Amino acid sequence: MRNPFGRAEPDAGRAPDRHRPAGVLRSALAVVLGALPAFAFPAPGLWWWAYVCLVPWLLLVRTAPGARRAALDGWCGGAGFLLAAHHWLLPSVHVFLLVMAVLLGLLWVPWAVLARALLGGAPGLRRAAAALFAVPSGWLLIELVRSWEGLGGPWGLLGASQWEVPVALRLASVGGVWLVSLLVVAVNTAVVLLVAVPGPRAVGAAGLAGCALVAGVAAWGAGAPRPSGSVRVAMVQPGVHDGPEGAERRLDRAGELTRGLAGQRVDLVVWGESGVGRDPAGDPALAARLTGLARAVDAPLLVNVDARRADRPGIYKSALLFTPDGPTGDRYDKMRLVPFGEYVPARGLLGWATSVGEAAREDRRRGTAPVVMRLPGGERPLRIGPLVCFESSFPDMSRRLARDGADVIVVQSATSTFQHSWAPAQHAALAALRAAETGRPVAHVTLTGISAAYGPDGGRVGPVVGTDASGAVVRELPLSGATTPYARWGDWPLYGACAVVGAVCAAGAGALRRPGPGRRGRPARTVRG
Secondary structure, three states: OEOOOOOEOOOOOOOOOOOHHHHHHHHHHHHHHHHHHHHHOOOOOOHHHHHOOOHHHHHHHHOOOOHHHHHHHHHHHHHHHHHHHOHHHHHHHOHHHHHHHHHHHHHHHHHHHHHHHHHOOOOOHHHHHHHHHHHHHHHHHHHHHHOOHHHOOOOOOHHHHHOOOHHHHHHHHHHHHHHHHHHHHHHHHHHHHHHOOOOOHHHHHHHHHHHHHHHHHHHHHOOOOOOOOEEEEEEEEOOOOOOOOHHHHHHHHHHHHHHOOOOOOOOEEEEOOOOEOOOHHHOHHHHHHHHHHHHHHOOOEEEEEEEEOOOOOOEEEEEEEEEOOEEEEEEEEOOOOOEOOOEOOOHHHHHHHHHOOOOOOOOEOOOOOOOOEEOOOOOOOOEEEEEEHHHHHOHHHHHHHHHOOOOEEEEEEOOHHHOOOOHHHHHHHHHHHHHHHHOOOEEEEEOOOOEEEEOOOOOEOOOOEOOOOOEEEEEEEEOOOOOOHHHHHOOHHHHHHHHHHHHHHHHHHHHHHOOOOOOOOOOOOOOOO
């Protein structure tokens, strides 16, 4: 029989595969091949690898003897991808990393079945052309689902591996990181058609040419935003301070570094996440101390507080702004929290995680709305949009701040738990994409590194401050008032991907409903016959 896409299927009465060792080895191979894309991300940073990293996995899937085997290849490969992309979480979540990978790996099951149906065997021109659109679209829908905060958020999106490629940043300004992911997977699919499918190699070549054309048009049509002024932002990174008195020593070091900025004509001083361990609203001495630091440098100071709020119950992570005249009253409470790191989902059921890992002992509380803060002074006060750590991985949050009028996006972060892993580099790289998507400069400031700044085109401004450094640096960031296509139109590639996958699935369902030609029997014998 044939499947709805024209692919021959094994007979239903075929005996089950008795070669279980071979099946186990194939599953292990799928795990390894699924892990290969991790090398495209920092810290290895092999950005070019992203354009062929899915080819081995797709080649395995297309040779699956049946849809069930393809589904298993997708599941194992998806679990391998998640384990490799998030391996640095292992010291914190322990066994939960494996559980997460196994459960979320199921998202790749329909993708693999679709890829086999379109790429398997000897597809004709129509099926090969459908694969060029449907396989990348299916991958994009996986990224959409796992980007939900409760499933870990949009960390490890394939398009994020292209954070330092200028053409990819222009694509991001048009369709966000989603469009970049779509193009990367399309190139992988075209390569499979070109090297492994005997018939429609011309479709693969046309796919590669089409991807190059799309990237070129985006680079030409969506040029870098034109600068309109600049802002001098000081990034204060106190460094690692462990032990019982670590928080106070870190606060002292941050204050010392801030005072050293006096006379450097900065417009804003930014501290990293959790730089202050008490709520200044309930501690007048601390509020006076922070006001004094702002007065010493003659610039507003944006700090981040990880403490119980003085005016309501619960622990919040909050961005607070101090000027030489005192606190402005502006406060942004972190809205999207890290699962297990800042709260335990279904604590009544999974609360035991605190005994085997570094899960949060007490759930942090969520903020309710984004905040754009106005800095004092000037004919047109500068407006900043704060994000806290994990939130910089969500494209919609920075887009919302840009649409609400933010001139600069500030990310306050702390990755000291993962200090010697790939996490700090990966997190800092996300700021480049957020800058390109919104056309706004982004300052990514951490307690212990990596701190970095990016202009409105996504290009890095000055060197990064590494994980072994303790210091304060000033970066002059270009400003831009331009509105990028992504800021205006939002996540349109996701809607397109839904339409493509829906159309392909509908075509397959239609093929199932259409009656087959039927088997011709002997002609009926008539009287004359």
